[in-house]
Amino acid sequence: MIGIENRAAQPIAVCIGDSTAALQVDTTIYELDAVLRACYKYTDRCFLFLTREPESPNLVNILFMGKGQMDLANVLGEFCNELVDQSLRIALSREFGPIRELIVAQAFSEGNLLDSQRDEGDYASDPLGIGERR
Numbered sequence: 815m816i817g818i819e820n821r822a823a824q825p826i827a828v829c830i831g832d833s834t835a836a837l838q839v840d841t842t843i844y845e846l847d848a849v850l851r852a853c854y855k856y857t858d859r860c861f862l863f864l865t866r867e868p869e870s871p872n873l874v875n876i877l878f879m880g881k882g883q884m885d886l887a888n889v890l891g892e893f894c895n896e897l898v899d900q901s902l903r904i905a906l907s908r909e910f911g912p913i914r915e916l917i918v919a920q921a922f923s924e925g926n927l928l929d930s931q932r933d934e935g936d937y938a939s940d941p942l943g944i945g946e947r948r
Contacts (some may be wrong), residue, residue: 836875859889860889
């Protein structure tokens with residue numbers, strides 16, 4: 815797969831207690847922005863503490879402390895899915911962000927941003943040649 819490098823097998827999630835677990839995320843696979851967005855979505859269920867791995871700045875450790883009774887293994891699985899979701903959202907925003915901005919600008923503008931003749935044109939002069947036979 816693109817962007818995923820082979821590493822030695824190592825545990826990335828560890829349950830420390832009934833309401834505490836740790837997860838290690840590689841920021842060469844998931845951008846830090848995606849990690850932070852995913853963390854934000856879980857602040858209603860858990861307290862989250864992020865640290866960098868001193869030996870490897872590409873690794874981010876996330877400590878999850880549950881706010882109530884919960885299945886932390888399930889929470890960690892859902893969190894990993896959220897990482898994938900946020901990564902895809904960031905990639906799509908990069909790719910289609912300019913188009914989205916143009917659509918929003920057009921929706922709130924007084925005139926036509928793409929074709930000024932459309933607003934200024936006269937049906938009698940038919941500047942776009944719509945009335946011509948083909």
